[in-house]
Each structure stands twice: as structure tokens, then as C-alpha cells.
Amino acid sequence: MNDDRTSPAGRRGPLSTHSVFGAPCWVSLTSRDLKVTEEFYSAVLGWQWRPVRLGDPFRIALAGGRPVAGIAAVAAMWQMAVAWTPYFAVRSANETVSRAQERGGTAAVGPISLPPGRGALLADRDGATFGIWEGELFTDWENWRTAQPAFIRLHTRDAFDAAIFYGEVFGWADPEGDCEVQYEGGEVVLRNGGHIVARIVSGALGSAPDPAIRPHWQVHFAVDDVEACARAAELHGGGVLATHGSEAVLRDVDGALFTVTARPVPR
Template sequence: MEHGTTRSSTGTNVVHTGSVFGAPCWVSLTSRDLDTTQRFYSAVLGWRWRTARLGDRFLTALADGIPVAGVAGMATVWHMPVAWTPYFAVADADETVARVRERGGTVAVGPLSFAPGRAALLADRDGAIFGVWQGRLVTEWEAWRQAAPVFVTLHTRDAFDAAIFYGEILGWASGRSGCCEVEYEGEEVVLRSQGSVVARIESGAVDTAPDRSLRPHWQVHFVVADVPGCARAAREHGGDVLAESEHEAALRDPDGALFMVSSSRDH
């Protein structure tokens, strides 16, 4: 298991998931067409790209040169839906996967070992897809959140039941150093890490809704300076704007992946 911060052979700090366990630490997108995906997100979010270590079908998105998201052009090969998925930092992927099984969740993939750590793709009891990551962070946590920046929201059947499920598997409010704190604000559950709000859980999703955007799911938000500009760019590059206000817009990329752009994390 990896914990906290160590120093690499070059003398730079290497941050591991144990230092921010339970918090979102990465987001990834499954795509059908990498070329279209690159053009769309370059126009909407200003990202640049590099090939990831896993091969030509995998890309890393860069914001101001900092890695902020992964894209896998494998939706057709893996028979997976096109979607954005958040990954949560864990100290031990195997232990977390065992907890998911014990508590009625589903293990879709993994844990699999990669050069810097281990990952698993999972679903909670209501079918919302999420991932976990153990090991060296792709980007140091604070740098990642400032560069992306990213916020995630779980739309689920029962926010309080979901908070118990995720709290038990991810160690929220466990009292351990570095763990996330859970707060209840009316009908909403708020997750904080190192004093910052990093996720929210909201009730109201319907398990059998014909529209998958209304079923339980994790939604990735990107905080941007110009929400109307992002919405306009999405339309111009083959995407859709599902809802739009001055401070927030629900967008769909050309492959069908849903995501949000917001002017603030405090939405």
C-alpha cells in the first residue's frame, strides 16, 4: 500500500492516494471516436493532448500542460457506454473492491495493475458507475483540482443511503488522517476533503427511468470561466446543450457523454 508523499529518485514529491483517500482524484471518458473527442473538448474546454502509456487508443487531456483527464477510445471494443467516470483515491484497491461486493455493489473491471498503481471500475447498489485508484496520483491532487478544476455530483435514489454505502467503502468520516468529511445540508450530502467541497450527493434519481440521465449516476462538472462560451462551442462542434443558465450548462459531446460546465463549485 502507498500512503502520503514520498520523494522520487529525481528529488520531486510523489503523492499517493493514501494522502487524500476517499476523495475524487481523476476522471476518465470512454469514447468511440478519439479524433472527434479531441476536437470537441479542445474547442469547449481548451484542452491539449498527449498519448497515454497504455497505447494509441488512450489519451491524456492537458490543461495548461497539467494532466487532468484520461480518454479511452474503447467504448465499442469494451462494449461500454460512452460516459464520464470519476475515480476516487483509495489506500488499498483490493480491500475496497471486497467492501463493494460485501455491501451489494458490482465489480465491473479489476483491480488491474498499471505502472503507477491499481484501478477498478465499480457500480454502487443503484447502478451508478465509479472507479477507484490506488497508488501514485497522475497529477498531484491540489494541482489537478486547480487545473481542471473538477467537481462531481452523485444523482441517486436516496442520498443518505448512498452516503452510507460510499462512506463504508471509501473510509469517509472514519477519523483517519486525510479522510473526507461528510456534512448534511438539508436533502443533500456534501463531501469535503482538506476543507474543500469535492462532491455532492443528491436524491431523486429513478432506477427505471427511460432517460439514462435521470437514472442514478455520477456527473462530472468542469468549472469554467465562460459557461455561455462553452455551450456555444459545444453546439458548433457537434455536441448538444441539454440545459443552460448563466452559471451552469448541461452538455453532451458528439459521442453522447454527458457532463456539466459551471462557473463555480458552489452550485
């Protein structure tokens, strides 16, 4: 957990998931080798690192001094898949898990207490994995959203069915929340506070770089030079699976997939 939580007004203090509930609030990677993972992402995305209270296998990735992601080198130890996972802010981990299970989802881990919060690892009814987090945020949400993660995209079989599932689980239609769901350009788009934070698109098997890939959440990181990131990934043991104009789908040294997206040029 990061200790530099700062409010949008500049006052120091914990920021709760209640302030952005229903929106993605963090991303985390499970890997096999911490040193190899650090070297790869330092070369490709320019990240720096710092330890966290959870112990040696865990690190916080920093971009420009700001926390952007968590790394857990526990894939082999805990027999978990190597993958990037988005976490959504919730008011109650217990209630969210119950809602997901009632709608055909499954709970793989938790809810468990990880002070100063509680988390769980879930899968939707098509098998796409995602996490939930209740408690203090890892960093100021607005800073995290703009530091490097651009958004997350769910590749699934039926975007409308998935939108109904996540909408009911996370309360996207809650009048007290800031989330807004719309259909734009063939995708379901989730906004929070006016910002696009997630997209849901149909056709996971047909449009994925690997046709065997099942429905999954893909994390997009905003970068200044997509081609340079792709070259660095290949030079440091990863690979390039596909390029689509201003973005590229990359594979890290352990096989985890992620996307780099060109950062919008400031006006």
C-alpha cells in the same frame, strides 16, 4: 500516467493515493473516436493533449499545461458505455472492491494492475458507475482539483443511503483521513482538506435532464464562460441538455454527459 508529479512543497516525486484516500482523484472518459473526442473537447474546454504509456487509444487532457482528465477511445472495442467516470483514491483496491460487494455493489472490471497502480471499475447498489485507484496519482491532487474539475455530483434515488454506502466503502469517517461529510442545502456534501470535492443529491430520475437516465455520477468542469462552452458544444456536434444559472449540462459528440460550472471569481 503523467510524469510530472510534484509534491505541494515543490519537490518532485510520486504522490500516493494514501495521501487523499476516500476523495475523488481523477476523471476519465470512454469514447468511440479519439480524434473526434480531442477536437470536441479542445473546442469546448480548450484542452491540449499528450499520449500515455498505455497505447494509441489513450490520451491525457491538459488544461493550462496541467493534467485534468484521461481519455480512452475503447468504447466500441471493449463494448463499454460512452461516459465520464470519476475515480476515488483508495489504500487497497482489493479491500475496497470487497467492501463494495459486501454492501450490494458490483465489480465490472478489476482490480487490475496498471503500473504504477491498480484500478477497478465498480457500480453502487443503485447502478451508478465509479472507479477506484490505488497507487501513484496522475498528477498533484491540489493542482488537479483546481486546474479544471470543480467537483463531482451523484444523482441518485436516496442521498442518505448512497452516502452510507460510499462512506463505508471509502472510510469517510476514518479519523486518519481528511474527508468530512455534511448535509447542506438538500445535498450530502463531501469535503477533503476543507474543499468540496463531491455532492450527493436525491431525485436522479425526476431531476435529470433526461427522465430515463439512471443514477449516475456527473463530472463538473470549472470554466470561465459557461455560455461560450454551450455554444461550442452545439457547433461541434454535441448539445445542451439543460442550463441552471451558472452551469450547463452538455452532451459531447458521442453522447457522454458532463457539466460546465462557472469558475469562482478570485477575490
